[in-house]
Amino acid sequence: MTQKVDVDKAVLMAAFARINVWGLAIAMGTVWALMIFAATAILIIKGAPPGVEVGPNLALIGIYLQDYTVTWSGAVIGAAYLWVIGAVFGFVLAMLWNLTHYLFITAVVVRAAWWKLMAD
Numbered sequence: 755m756t757q758k759v760d761v762d763k764a765v766l767m768a769a770f771a772r773i774n775v776w777g778l779a780i781a782m783g784t785v786w787a788l789m790i791f792a793a794t795a796i797l798i799i800k801g802a803p804p805g806v807e808v809g810p811n812l813a814l815i816g817i818y819l820q821d822y823t824v825t826w827s828g829a830v831i832g833a834a835y836l837w838v839i840g841a842v843f844g845f846v847l848a849m850l851w852n853l854t855h856y857l858f859i860t861a862v863v864v865r866a867a868w869w870k871l872m873a874d
Contacts, residue, residue: 766862770855779845786840787833790815794829 797809807813809824816822819835 766859770859772852772855773848775845775848775852778848779841782844782847783837783839783841786843787837790836791829791833794824794832795826797824798826798829 793812794809797812802808813822813824815832816828819832822828822832822835
């Protein structure tokens with residue numbers, strides 16, 4: 755009987771696997787940093803006609819990210835900012851994911867134990 759319970763618990767834990775919090779934080783931070791760096795770099799390399807500002811829409815991100823501009827130094831600054839923001843977002847997302855799955859698994863196990871108790 756205990757072997758079946760162990761197998762059931764292993765299957766349940768495999769179906770609702772935990773997310774590595776630091777892994778997701780680092781991955782999301784890196785992806786977000788690469789996205790802003792690539793967007794800025796593409797606009798800089800593409801350039802603009804004489805007398806026209808390069809990337810006026812992307813430059814609006816500077817409202818939220820201090821010192822961000824559509825330049826190479828701005829690309830690095832934006833990447834640093836978005837790495838931190840993405841890492842925090844990934845950390846919180848993974849923590850919430852793990853918490854909701856823990857609560858769900860707890861509810862399933864408690865309900866199963868209650869039904870087993872009622873059946874006996």
